[in-house]
Amino acid sequence: MTTTGTIPVPRRPAQQPTRFPLAALLVLAATGFVLIGAETMPAGLLPEIASGLSTSEGTVGLLVSAYALGTVVVTVPAITLTRGFDRKPLLLVAVAGLLLTNTVTAFSDSVALSLAMRFLTGAFSGVLWGMLASYGRRISPSESAGRSLAIVSTGAPVGIAFGTPLGSWLGTTFDWRWAFGGLSVIAAAVIVLVVLVVPNLPGQAPDERKPLRAVIRIPGVGIVLAVIAFWMLGHSTAYTYIAPFLRAAGTGASVDVVLVTFGVASIAGIAITGALLDRYPRLLLHGTVAVFVVAGLVLLLAHGSDVAVFAAVALWGIAFGGAPAQMQSALTIAGGPDADVANSFLPVAFNVAIFAAGIVGAGVLAVGGGFAPMAVLVVLGAVALLLTVVGRRTAFRPAT
Secondary structure, X not given: OEEEOOEEEOOOOOOOOOOOOHHHHHHHHHHHHHHHHHHHHHHXXXXXXXXXXXXXXXXXXXXXXXXXXXXXXXXXXXXXXXOOOOHHHHHHHHHHHHHHHXXXXXXXXXXXXXXXXXXXXXXXXXXXXXXXXXXXXHOOOHHHHHHHHHHHOOHHHHHHHHHXXXXXXXXXXXXXXXXXXXXXXXXXXXXXXXXXXXXXXXXXXXXXXXXXXXXXXXXXXXXXXXXXXXXXXXXXXXXXXXXXXXXXXXXXXXXXXXXXXXXXXXXXXXXXHHHHOOOOHHHHHHHHHHHHHHHHHHHHHOOOOHHHHHHHHHHHHHHHHHHHHHHHHHHHHHHHHHHHHHHHHHXXXXXXXXXXXXXXXXXXXXXHOOOHHHHHHHHHHHHHHHHHHHOOOOOOOOOO
């Protein structure tokens, strides 16, 4: 274990990296692309999968829930039990698990088997989300840690912007099984690239491992998770119910175009985060959450203008695009040598927020109509912003 000032940072290889490992970081980003594809694929193909499995769309919707459940239940204990393993073999096993479960899903004719595979897909995905952030930082020079994390994080917004629509197109144009099969092909390519270009890293030494309860009590970890919970619940509630909002607003903007705008803007958010995260992490976070809240306010107050709607959606996408990298960075720095375990709470928090968003959104939609989910975004975003200020001394500090 090493320290920088008073902040512990994850144990690195014996020799500090001196070259920026762009190829390896891009492979880790491609892993994130596969994760997002695996998570969101069923949502865009509900009618096709329901027809193929001779069941209802409501039942097929459980494929998303099964994935989230696998992530929530398995991630933290799996990361805790494997933190002593070498990182590269663990990475390969987890990606191979995604390859296997997506392939079985592509050939499955059984709802029960498909649900079981989705649970396992979520479990493998959670393991990967728990290790990607610290992996990217540890193989990079310390002065480029934020930039490396931003590159690793591009896989998620690229998957949202392009991967999910591509999978939906494959499934509707040919057959839904092609979408899952295509994801398996990408996973196989990622495995080959990991073997070729991603360096191995040692696991955590036994004498450095804190008990799980001690990790959650590390100063800063809890407040970061609280920010994630409020921020992502606000985002997921509004994002899930964007169609009712657009109907209530009476705008001419279509859901598809709005979501593409959001996805492309989220990539810009990653670029901004990569440029600023190493030098101004705290200021960047405050500004990002503030932009998130402003975007929601514009959508509520100026929804009659298509220009205002698209501008606000772009701001929303920029804010959300940088969120995962900033939160992973904060957890990695706060977690120190236990960064993998600290980061394993991140996908759990995200998926709990996604699960809760459906319930919260449905409730406020029934009571307040199409504008209510966007109001939830503003209120919870404001709470998240307040927490970033309250926790700035322990949770949101630079690594150097």
